[in-house]
Amino acid sequence: MYIKEITIDGFKSYAQQTVVNKFDAHFNAITGLNGSGKSNILDSICFVLGISNLTQVRATHLQELIYKGGNAGITKATVSITFDNMDKNQSPLGYQEYEEITITRQISVGNKHKYLINGQNATAQRVSDLFCSVKLNVNNPNFLIMQGKITKVLNMKPVEVLSMIEEAAGTKTYDIKKANSLKT
Ligand code: ATP
Ligand code: MG
Numbered sequence: 001m002y003i004k005e006i007t008i009d010g011f012k013s014y015a016q017q018t019v020v021n022k023f024d025a026h027f028n029a030i031t032g033l034n035g036s037g038k039s040n041i042l043d044s045i046c047f048v049l050g051i052s053n054l055t056q057v058r059a060t061h062l063q064e065l066i067y068k069g070g071n072a073g074i075t076k077a078t079v080s081i082t083f084d085n086m087d088k089n090q091s092p093l094g095y096q097e098y099e100e101i102t103i104t105r106q107i108s109v110g111n112k113h114k115y116l117i118n119g120q121n122a123t124a125q126r127v128s129d130l131f132c133s134v135k136l137n138v139n140n141p142n143f144l145i146m147q148g149k150i151t152k153v154l155n156m157k158p159v160e161v162l163s164m165i166e167e168a169a170g171t172k173t174y175d176i177k178k179a180n181s182l183k184t
Pocket of ligand 1: 011014033034035036039040065
């Protein structure tokens with residue numbers, strides 16, 4: 001499963017509906033002037049993936065993600081991501097029959113909130129289950145390498161880098177289990 005297209009409407013600096021497409025299945029780069037909205041595209045992906053720590057998308061309240069905080073006549077932020085689902089080995093659990101999967105998240109002034117899967121209303125849990133079934137957990141601390149983090153990683157001690165990799169790979173839990181079993 002990989003991103004084919006993102007439609008951003010009313011989210012952060014994207015007041016008008018904007019379509020971002022022509023993604024490569026493996027590697028993509030976004031270029032542009034400072035402040036032109038590159039990171040906001042990444043934030044919009046995190047938004048659809050269900051990020052719970054809003055500081056990672058540079059906000060403190062969901063409403064701040066709406067264009068000008070909902071104070072400029074635009075009262076909704078909607079982001080849709082269409083994933084290519086042709087590779088059935090990578091399909092989310094229960095979605096093998098779809099060639100494409102579109103996940104939409106919308107928030108409105110007044111804290112109205114909804115998710116859609118292929119145009120049908122869905123609960124946040126259902127969307128989270130879908131992404132978790134393809135091991136896409138935006139809330140894993142090492143899922144995101146945000147602006148500035150590369151420098152931080154470069155300055156880490158080897159033991160800190162190892163710890164970060166162990167956490168990302170999911171092997172840290174075994175260390176904890178091993179330590180516990182050695183205690184008993
Ligand atoms: P850089 O190269 O400096 O990293 P960038 O292309 O990543 O820049 P972004 O961080 O995506 O830029 O965009 C920053 C712009 O988005 C700023 O001008 C900021 O005012 C604007 N912005 C952020 N949130 C909102 C919002 N809710 N409404 C309107 N504009 C917003
Ligand atoms: Mg940026």
